[in-house]
Amino acid sequence: MEEKNEQIEAITKDGDDDEDAIKGLEYDDEEEDEEEEDGDDGKPKRRGPKKKKMTKARLLRFKMRRVKANARERNRMHGLNDALESLRKVVPCYSKTQKLSKIETLRLAKNYIWALSEILRSGKSPDLMSFVQALCKGLSQPTTNLVAGCLQLNPRTFLPEQSQEIPSHMQTASASFTSHPYSYQNPGLPSPPYGTMDSSHIFHVKPHSYGSALEPFFETPLTDCTSPSFDGPLSPPLSVNGNFSFKHEPSSEFEKNYAFSMHYPGAGLAGTQGHASLYGGAAQRCDIPMENIMAYDGHSHHERIMNAQLSAIFHE
């Protein structure tokens, strides 16, 4: 990158591109001169301010202005990209290795904002499937796969048009997932890196809701493409096999609390005590492995705490 910039600098210093622009300007001036001559022949003179002649000094100033303008524009775009990078980090599924494109970042951010707004508006916690469904609305297939990968979910289970046509081998897997949702593993998903899904992105998971991936999210039918909340149709059919993994043995107290607040944020950061009473005990746990959630480009400790707090706020 540095090298490229240096090359560009060199080119601009050499002035090859500017030479062309300057040639153009000189040509303009010649035209102007011709017009002035025409005016002498009785034809109407061109209105407006007279173009000044391109002297060497003016050419040099123009050149300098152009170089400065290019540098400013570069900086401006870098600033824009920095801002976009910041956005990538706060949107679900951040990954340094597999970056979302600009347009996909904006789309995902829009969906994310919409989903969070709906949570605030309705005061309800969505089930994971519906939440992911909302996040993936209008995203491209690769991005949908990425989001699914972050969550270790099978895109087929939350995209309506795919769920109808699950191949037989997948149906078996899906059935086993429905009955044993916490132990299902499908090896078909492409290997990492995926991004991360931090605590603020996951809300409480109701096991029974996995069979209802087609259900609307907060009374708003996701399949309703006429909804003003979204634009554009769903992504094309997906081809990636799922990979559910809901086993996790927290290794530290922080992890325990963190994992709990993530999956059962209704209990806030109070620990795992209220867990069984709320969700009928361990049989109904739905844990996504920590290594998957914090995988690859894990957020800092500070960010994790912030996310945990954020998730607690949502469910107070």
Place this chain on the structure above:
DNA sequence: TAGGCCATCTGGTCCT
């Protein structure tokens, strides 16, 4: 090789 994504350059427009 086509298509997607990206960085950069450039000229136009608006504003200070």
Place this chain on the structure above:
DNA sequence: AGGACCAGATGGCCTA
């Protein structure tokens, strides 16, 4: 005059 912003053009890189 100069800076910010924008959109079009262009070329490079990568991947299916």
